[in-house]
Amino acid sequence: MARLWALLVAWGLGLAQLLYLPLDDRPPNLAPCAWGVVLCPPREAYRGPEGADLEALRAWLLATPGRGLVASLDALAYGGLVQSRHLPLAPEDALARLAPLLAWKARGGGALYLFGVVPRWDASRRERNLRVLQALASWRGLRGVYLEAVWDDALRNSPGPREARALGYPARPGADEAGQVLLLRAFRPGLRVAVVYEDEALRARVTPYEGLPLEETVAGVLASARAVAVPLAEGPDLVLYVYGGGDPRKAALDLLRLMARHPVALADLARVNRGDPRLMAYLEGMGLYARLAAYAAWGTPANNLGSALAQGGLFLEDREGRLSRLAEAYFQYWWGEVGRPWVRARFPEPLPEEAQAVAEGFPRVELDGFWLDLRGLAFPWRRSFEAWPELALVPRRAGPALGR
Numbered sequence: 001m002a003r004l005w006a007l008l009v010a011w012g013l014g015l016a017q018l019l020y021l022p023l024d025d026r027p028p029n030l031a032p033c034a035w036g037v038v039l040c041p042p043r044e045a046y047r048g049p050e051g052a053d054l055e056a057l058r059a060w061l062l063a064t065p066g067r068g069l070v071a072s073l074d075a076l077a078y079g080g081l082v083q084s085r086h087l088p089l090a091p092e093d094a095l096a097r098l099a100p101l102l103a104w105k106a107r108g109g110g111a112l113y114l115f116g117v118v119p120r121w122d123a124s125r126r127e128r129n130l131r132v133l134q135a136l137a138s139w140r141g142l143r144g145v146y147l148e149a150v151w152d153d154a155l156r157n158s159p160g161p162r163e164a165r166a167l168g169y170p171a172r173p174g175a176d177e178a179g180q181v182l183l184l185r186a187f188r189p190g191l192r193v194a195v196v197y198e199d200e201a202l203r204a205r206v207t208p209y210e211g212l213p214l215e216e217t218v219a220g221v222l223a224s225a226r227a228v229a230v231p232l233a234e235g236p237d238l239v240l241y242v243y244g245g246g247d248p249r250k251a252a253l254d255l256l257r258l259m260a261r262h263p264v265a266l267a268d269l270a271r272v273n274r275g276d277p278r279l280m281a282y283l284e285g286m287g288l289y290a291r292l293a294a295y296a297a298w299g300t301p302a303n304n305l306g307s308a309l310a311q312g313g314l315f316l317e318d319r320e321g322r323l324s325r326l327a328e329a330y331f332q333y334w335w336g337e338v339g340r341p342w343v344r345a346r347f348p349e350p351l352p353e354e355a356q357a358v359a360e361g362f363p364r365v366e367l368d369g370f371w372l373d374l375r376g377l378a379f380p381w382r383r384s385f386e387a388w389p390e391l392a393l394v395p396r397r398a399g400p401a402l403g404r
Contacts, residue, residue, distance in 0.1 A: 018186055019064060019110075020179065021057065021071035022046070023117075024080035026386050028176040028298065028307065029072075031328065032183060035321065037314070039064060048380045051079025051087075058100045065108040070182045073098060073116035077132065081152070081175060085123035091131040098136075111144045113182040117175050118151040118164040130163055137168045146185070148224060150174045153300070154211040161211040172220025173210040176299060177306030181224045184310040189226040191313045194236035196258065198251050202244045207301040208272050214301065218242065221305045225313070238263050238293060238312050242305070243279060245270025252282035259291050265312030267304040268297035274336035290368040294325060298332040323393060327372050330365060331389045343384040350382035359389075369396055 020038040022029040025046035033040035045056035052075050061069075077094040078084035105112055116133050119126045139145050148170040151160035164171035174181075184191065195218055197203060203215035210217050218240075222229055230236050239262045243251050258264045270276035275297030283289040294312035296304040311329075315321040339358050347355045356377045365372040376390035 017066040018183075019061075019066040019069040019071075020183065021061065021069065021075055022179055023072035023075050023176065024052065024082070025380060026176065027328075027332070027388060028303065029179055032180060035314075035325075037187070038070075038183065039066065046080075048382075049082065051083040054079060054097065058097075061100050061104050062107075066110050068111040068113065068186050069101070069104060070113040070179055070186055071101060071115075072179060073114055073132075073136070076101070081117060084117065084125070084129060085119055086125055088125070089128065091128050091135070094128070094132045095135055098132075102139075102142075105142075105144065109144070111186070112146065113186055114139075114145070114147045115178040115182060116147075116149050118149050118160050118167075118171070120151075120153040120160065121155060121158050133167055140169050146182075148172070148178075148182075150178045150302075151211075153209045155209065156206070156211065158211055170220075170223060172224060172302065173212070173217055174221070174300070174302035174306055177303045177310065178224070180310035181221060181306040184225045184227070184313045188313050191225065191227045192230045192234070192237045193222060193227045193240050193309065193313075194230055194232040194234075194238075194262070195222075195240045195242065196232065196254070198241070198243045198254065199246050202242060202269075205244065207269065209300040210302055214242070214244075214269075217302050218305060221302060221309060224306070225309060227309065227313070232262075236262060238265055238309075238316065240264075240305070240309055240312070241266050243268050243270060243276070245276050245279075248276060248279040248282050251279055252286055252288060255283075255288055255292075256286065259288065263293035263312065263316055265294035265308040266292050266296070267301075267308040268295070269301045269304055270297075272300055273298065275333040277337055280333060284365075289330070290323070290326065290366075292326060293322060295329040295333070298329070298336060323367055323370065324391075326367060327391050327393060328389075330367075330372060331362075331374065331391060334362065335387055335389075339387065340384050347384075349384065351379045351384060355379065355384070366396065367393060370394060371396055 018038050020040050041060040045053045074084040077097045078087045119129050149164045151164045152175045154160040205214050207214050268275045294308045296307035311325045342358050343355050359377045362374040370393035373392045373394050378388040
């Protein structure tokens with residue numbers, strides 16, 4: 001906590017601010033802008049499915065100095081991930097749109113932490129995007145520049161993993177969690193992490209949308225964060241527990257044992273885009289959820305691993321921040337398990353305002369002396385896949401929120 005306050009004081013004085021330019025304004029990408037630890041472009045620069053306002057992003061970047069910048073290449077070049085798949089644009093024009101990154105660095109000397117996405121199989125502009133990523137390989141030789149490629153939604157035998165590895169710089173699966181992981185790299189390089197699998201057989205499992213054994217995905221995420229893998233016996237800063245959906249009771253007992261000695265971040269990989277309700281029932285029933293360092297179950301295996309690792313590492317000494325991240329993660333769990341199916345069964349897309357009625361079904365949740373209150377809900381992309389909640393942690397002595 002003391003370290004976090006020191007950073008906040010430095011940022012307030014303009015001495016050590018870290019900038020973050022998200023991939024787009026879907027929750028996992030934009031959420032760090034509300035965590036109180038980074039400076040972000042104006043919210044209105046991101047416009048949902050319309051894509052980012054590129055002039056606004058460039059103007060903000062060139063007017064905002066900092067000690068470092070975590071940035072999405074696809075946001076600056078194309079306006080976001082979805083736009084990068086189909087936007088007609090010549091490779092040289094895309095590269096020109098990235099020039100402000102080097103101008104920002106030359107002006108202030110801050111470090112660059114950059115990630116670009118190797119597009120998935122159905123993108124119509126795959127070849128263009130690959131040519132841009134290939135041309136950026138020369139940036140790796142620049143001092144103070146970290147560059148990596150993440151591949152997006154690779155089905156079995158998809159070309160993405162092979163193409164990413166041929167680029168000549170670090171590559172791994174994922175996309176929407178990449179900004180969070182690079183924030184951890186910028187803030188806490190060298191975080192000592194012990195990885196514990198629910199079942200050792202999980203190491204060799206080829207997980208959905210990754211195209212390689214799980215232990216390779218884990219190693220790639222750790223490398224992106226510049227975290228150091230250590231044995232459990234060496235007293236890690238953080239334990240990353242990898243749950244594969246096998247035995248929720250065993251997993252809960254593992255977590256109980258591990259939490260007695262270590263902060264534990266839980267990556268629930270049982271299903272894609274949804275957590276395991278059997279495991280959540282144990283976590284809530286045994287009072288374990290609020291004791292976690294972090295929890296993630298909202299996306300693909302790499303998404304969940306990266307989010308759990310990043311949030312667990314970033315908020316190790318910050319109880320308030322940790323509980324706020326757990327509140328967000330619980331909402332995402334509920335959305336995947338209850339909210340999204342409810343909305344899809346009742347409303348066509350684009351979603352009408354009436355779909356916000358789903359918020360009335362949010363359960364009463366207690367988090368370490370607080371009630372988790374869902375006060376509002378928005379659908380900036382007007383689709384059911386993601387939802388933006390307005391959450392509040394209310395002290396229990398105040399009683400649960402009305403209607404809960």
